[in-house]
Each structure stands twice: as structure tokens, then as C-alpha cells.
Amino acid sequence: MGELGDALRELVDAAVRTEVPEAELEAAAVLARELAARLRASARGLHEIARVDDPETGERWYSPVYGPGSPVAPPLVASDTPDGRATGRVTVGKPHEGPPGLVHGGVVATLLDHVLARALRAAGRGGLTATLTVRYRRPVHLGVPLLLTAEMGETDGRRTTAHARLVAEDSPEVVLAEAEGLFIALRAERAADVFSATGRTVGAWTSRS
Amino acid sequence: MGELGDALRELVDAAVRTEVPEAELEAAAVLARELAARLRASARGLHEIARVDDPETGERWYSPVYGPGSPVAPPLVASDTPDGRATGRVTVGKPHEGPPGLVHGGVVATLLDHVLARALRAAGRGGLTATLTVRYRRPVHLGVPLLLTAEMGETDGRRTTAHARLVAEDSPEVVLAEAEGLFIALRAERAADVFSATGRTVGAWTSRS
Structure with a gap:
């Protein structure tokens, strides 16, 4: 695979x-x-969850950010620890170019959103992004190994914050971009509604408490 | 083509x-x-600008958001007017899924970033994204025709703000997500440095004043 x-x-x-x-x-x-x-000889529907996925852990084979099976993923190689930290490594190529020679700002936001969400999910705090703020400090060039780090912040009921930063691996002291995110876990009944089209129980974006 | x-x-x-x-x-x-x-029998380098592109207008054939030639673009179909407004229409499919059945939050940010930047570029205010804040109001479902609108805000020297919103075409009164962006035009000498690897003059992200 x-x-x-x-x-x-x-x-x-x-x-x-x-x-x-x-x-x-x-x-x-x-x-x-x-x-x-x-x-297409055999294909899942638009809302069907892939056989290789587990909607309780939230790991997705076809994620557009890190999915090993996704043609549109850069792909990010991500990892996390149960204390609410996540890292990602990626070298972005020509398919994700914004201004000439630079990574698209939306792609930078997407990479940061993923490590933010992963940091809190690793600590058992699944949630959907409610607010994402990205500050772009320096142009991010294509073809350069990048490192993303994220850390869970405050929790308050179903709300959890996190912050993340993006640096080049060979200049880790220069912040290229940073982000803050607020994530809100869905109540079980709301999750059942939001994910109803999948026909499955989906736990990874739901409140566990 | x-x-x-x-x-x-x-x-x-x-x-x-x-x-x-x-x-x-x-x-x-x-x-x-x-x-x-x-x-690959004939291919441009990582920093080379495509023959079909014009780095002075900023339109990109292979944009990861709207590029007709890009396999990773949803693609957004965008337009703009010289008074600093832009719109985009898109139906997002399975390749850009985040939580099951929903558009990835980073993809929502990317779509909003593009219409924000397009609104100000249409008014002659090119710039790189400096800050992007996205508020996610409602889950955005796959397979639904979406409408994005953006409008340029304040200008101050090389800085320009803009705001944008995302709705479903068939429920335009319900805001699914909204964004504010701050864009900063590069000084000519800084642009020459940032885009040096392309070997070209790049005007679309530069201060015109």
C-alpha cells in the first residue's frame, strides 16, 4: 500500500x-x-469512509495533508506524543506553489492546521477547527526541508487552544510562520448529525467527556 | 490546453x-x-515560471487553488473587479476531505486566502499574505456548491486588509466560514531578492507605488 x-x-x-x-x-x-x-471499477461514495481508515483515531489514508494514499498531499510526515505535542516534516514542491518559487500561503495554513489539530488529538482532545490565525513572518521557499512543531495550550470544556510554528530545518531559529488555533469538540448528538452521511460512528472529532 | x-x-x-x-x-x-x-521528457526547474504564466498579472496556470492545469486544485473558479472585489465558486470533492464528509479546514483557509488576495490584486494592490485569520462557523460539507466573496478593506502604504466569507450557494444567508487578511506588498528590491531564483521580474506581489 x-x-x-x-x-x-x-x-x-x-x-x-x-x-x-x-x-x-x-x-x-x-x-x-x-x-x-x-x-473507478470499484469506488466508494463521496461520504463513505475508506476501509483502511479508523474514524475513532482520526488517522486518514487519503488526507490531503499527510495521507500516504493522497496524490494531493505534499505529503507531511507527522508524529505526536500523548502530552499534546506534534511535529511534521515536509519539503514542499512545485504542485503547491503560490507566488513564484514560494509555498502557497494556504498550503502553509493547511500544514499548520494539521499539526495543531494533531497535537490536541494526541492528548485525547479531538475537535474541529473553530479559529485559525496564521502569521506569515518570512517567505517560505519551495524545495527546502521544513519542520513544524505544535503544542496544546489551554483547555476549557469542549474548547482547546494550540499554537504552532514553521521553520526551515537548517535555520531553526528563524520563524517562517506561526499559528494559533481554537478547536471545539462536537457533542455526541451534534457529531451524529454532522457525520450522518458517512453512516458510521465518528469519534475523533467528538467530546470524550 | x-x-x-x-x-x-x-x-x-x-x-x-x-x-x-x-x-x-x-x-x-x-x-x-x-x-x-x-x-518529464521536457520539464521546467523548481523555480522556473511556466511559459503560460505572466508574473506581472499574477495569474498562474498551475495554481494549487484555481489553476486549470493543476491536478491538486479543487479547482476554484474565480473572478474579480477593479473596485477590489473577488468571488469564487467551487464544489469540493473527496481529494480535499478533512473530517469524514467535510472539507479540510486548511482547504477552507486556502480558498479564502485566494479570494482575499485576488480582491486586492484586482485593485492594483499586490502583496504577500502577512496575517490570515479564519473563523469556522459551520461544518463545510463535500459535494455542495460553495460561493466565496471577498472585499478589499483599508490600505496604508504597502499594507492592505481584506475580508471574505464562504457560504453554500443554496443557503447564502448562513455563513460557513469567514476570514480577514493583511497583505503586504514587497518593496522592489526585496522582491528582486525573494524571487531571484526565478530569474524573472515578478510584479504581481510588489508595491506599485
């Missing part, structure tokens, strides 16, 4: 950098559609 | 929904690598 995710991330990178002639692009489009049709 | 982008977005969607057997996944990975190699 993960082999197709790797191959498709390579394909995505090749597609946003290609300079082959128009006829080659057309031929590639035909082959891509054939490949899509093959994968 | 755009045909390969369309085909690859279809492939990405098929890949995150597929339930075909392991052997089929392996065969698909082989085909995807062959396709990538074909597109």
Missing part, C-alpha cells in the same frame, strides 16, 4: 513542470482518463 | 475513492510512473 500514492504524487509533480509539446499533453490526458476508469 | 489538468483531476478523484484489488493498484502505479516519465 502507498505505492499508488507515491506514483501519483510523482505524476502530479511531472504534470505541473512539463514542457512537452501539445500533442504529448493530449496523449497523456487520454492515458490518464483510462487509468481513472480502471480505478 | 487544460485537458490534461481535467484528466488528472479525474484521476486524483478516482484514486482517493478506489476500492479495486491490490494487484490493480500495483498495475495502476506502474502506468502512472510511465505517464510521469513521458511528461
